[in-house]
Amino acid sequence: MPQPSPTFRSELAAQAIPLRSLARRIVGAEHADDLAQDSLVLALSQPPSMPG
Numbered sequence: 001m002p003q004p005s006p007t008f009r010s011e012l013a014a015q016a017i018p019l020r021s022l023a024r025r026i027v028g029a030e031h032a033d034d035l036a037q038d039s040l041v042l043a044l045s046q047p048p049s050m051p052g
Contacts, residue, residue, distance in 0.1 A: 002047055012044065016040065019036045
């Protein structure tokens with residue numbers, strides 16, 4: 001599994017709160033945390049490929 005760069009992890013962490021807010025609007029408060037966490041795990045397990 002490719003390791004995400006520190007920059008990517010930092011940028012992803014900065015989006016955690018807005019991601020949870022979006023998740024709440026999509027699935028409601030009861031499932032927002034699960035959706036946000038699943039999304040973050042997926043992003044970390046499949047980071048963008050590095051150019052070159």
